[in-house]
Amino acid sequence: MVRTFVLMAAMTALVGVFGLFLGGETGLAVALVFAFGMNFFAYWNSDKVVLRMHDAREIDARSAPDLYRMTEELARNAGLPMPKLFILETEQPNAFATGRNPDNAAVAVTRGLLGSMNREEVAGVVAHELAHIKNRDTLTMTITATLAGAVSMLANFALFFGGGRDRPMGLVGTIAMMILAPLAAGMVQMAISRTREYEADKAGAAICGNPLWLASALQRLGQLSGRIDNIAAERNPATAHMFIINPLHMQAYDSLFATHPPVEKRIAALRALAGQETRRAADGPWR
Template structure:
């Protein structure tokens, strides 16, 4: 039921943003703008669907890792994938001391799991197993596909907002200059819509993946312990919020940037203490 509820919320959110893109196209360029908005949305979603894994992995400069280099990581992933009767994803390591991990790919057969050097040095094997269970749950629940579509739609809105500054778009064929209504929609509602997509999709799927990951491993306390360590590690070694990392950050198991004070309200991830509390509750029910 919880998974179904999250799916409905995500579908409603994506549908609302798709409608906003079409309204913006119509307001800015009439019928021509509407057609252009549809074409751009389809093209962007196509790129997001087929190339999302490559884009995400390149953004953190991840490299494929062999079983000889990371035998413990391979052992954990192979055991969990075999138990779930699913294909084993490709494994990557990102060269950063900041502890984090994420999964990407359009489906289980084209999935990849990436961990940072920092998380491999921070967690013990039991905690790493909890993290991998969380990431594999994202793959098995098809969260990655939803995230790719959401990122694609958000990118369209942001791209149109920037385009409004560069191209004189009129609302009428006989009108020259910028349509004030279109400019308002692009500059105000565009970034807001993009933020809502990242918040709505990411927070819902993180809670769901925590619960699913705990079911995959049978050890919710391991993931809870890992989340506490990752939270402390991120506070000590946060990533610099560069543009190339902002989209990928929504895929990671924890917000890789420093998020203190008001910034917590705009984080793509729910508070760690709330996630840990839910995992402890799951562990209590299991006992």
């Protein structure tokens, strides 16, 4: 909750500065009202917004029995309630989790993930997403996606804001804020997401019981995801940090939202973790 409060305060300040540069004191007041409204909306509805952005379709035990049973078992291992499950109709293998708390959480996997991974690899990916839920990352990450998208939207419409005499920097300031505001939002995303991926990898390995399952999945994701477009993610780049691996690669500005640590480092960390567990098992309980 503290992390979420700090995030919302930072994004509110960013929107406020944006309004100040665009419209002076009047712009600041309007921007703060907008930011508080967005914060309230994001807390209660950001998960639904993100799922809608990616045209997610809910599934259940009847429509996807194998995936549902696997997720149910992994959720028990993690000590979590069963999350809602969604399918994203894209051939790019990927996944993300969302929701404001474990009781209102969802895991979304792509059609491409189910078609290109074996059962152990899918389990590793789902366990990683459940780890985000268990660590309560999903609220922060989803709110970040919603607010960063709002900042980018304001930047895109910046030239249509009234100029007036109270705009401190005129056209130059507007253009600067159009560039800097989305960049600042992207920096907030990077600060939030990168370390959490390592933590979710480690916790996910414990949930599924084998770090090498997730390591194998990440290796395959790294090979395949860069070759297959995820059109919904490209249209909504502010949600990129939510995925297990960066879904963006079509456009030059995607690098602003490169919120994930290198796949090779994540795989190396998981293999090292597997080696530690093997050594502990070989040493026996008295070592």
